[in-house]
Amino acid sequence: RKQATEYSTPSSDEEFESKTSSMHKAKRALRKRRKLEKETKQLIKQEELKRLHKAQAIQRQLEELEERQRTLEIFGVELERELRGEADSGTKDENQMLHEWFELVMEKNKLMRYESELLIIAQELELEDHQSRLEQKLREKMAINDSLKDEMDLNEEDEI
Numbered sequence: 001r002k003q004a005t006e007y008s009t010p011s012s013d014e015e016f017e018s019k020t021s022s023m024h025k026a027k028r029a030l031r032k033r034r035k036l037e038k039e040t041k042q043l044i045k046q047e048e049l050k051r052l053h054k055a056q057a058i059q060r061q062l063e064e065l066e067e068r069q070r071t072l073e074i075f076g077v078e079l080e081r082e083l084r085g086e087a088d089s090g091t092k093d094e095n096q097m098l099h100e101w102f103e104l105v106m107e108k109n110k111l112m113r114y115e116s117e118l119l120i121i122a123q124e125l126e127l128e129d130h131q132s133r134l135e136q137k138l139r140e141k142m143a144i145n146d147s148l149k150d151e152m153d154l155n156e157e158d159e160i
Contacts, residue, residue: 040139044132051125058122065115069108076104134160 079101081087083094141149141157149157 044136047132048129051129055122055125058118058125062115062118062122065111065118069111069115072104072108072111076101076108079104 078087079097082092083097083101138157138160141153141160144153146154
C-alpha cells in the first residue's frame with residue numbers, strides 16, 4: 001500500500017496530467033498546422049489553375065488577333081494596288097479607297113495596341129507564377145529547423 005500510494009501521489013498525478021495535457025495540445029497544434037498547410041497548398045493550386053486558364057485565354061486571343069491581322073494585311077495589299085492603279089478598282093473612286101485605307105490603318109494600329117496589352121498581361125502572369133514558386137520554396141526552406149541548415153541552405157533562403 002505504501003508503495004502504491006507513493007506512485008499515486010498528487011504531485012505525480014499532476015505531472016502525468018500535465019504531460020498528457022501538453023501532448024494533447026501538441027497534437028492539436030500539429031493537426032492545426034497540417035490543416036493550415038493543406039489549405040495553403042489548395043489555395044496555391046487554385047491560383048495556379050486561374051493563371052493557367054487566363055494564360056490559355058490570352059493565347060487564344062493572340063491567335064485570333066494574328067488571324068485578324070493577316071486578313072487586314074491581305075485586304076490592305078489589295079487596296080494599295082487599287083490606289084496605285086495596278087488593279088481594277090471597279091466603281092470605287094479614289095476618295096472612297098483612301099477612306100477605306102485609313103480605316104484599315106487605324107484598325108491595324110488598334111490590333112497592335114491590343115496585342116501589346118495581351119503580351120503585358122501574359123508577362124504579368126509569368127511573373128506571378130514565378131513569385132508563387134519562390135514563395136513556396138521559401139516556405140519549405142523556412143519549415144526546416146535552423147539548427148539543421150548548413151551555410152548554403154541559409155544563403156539560399158536569404159537569396160529567395
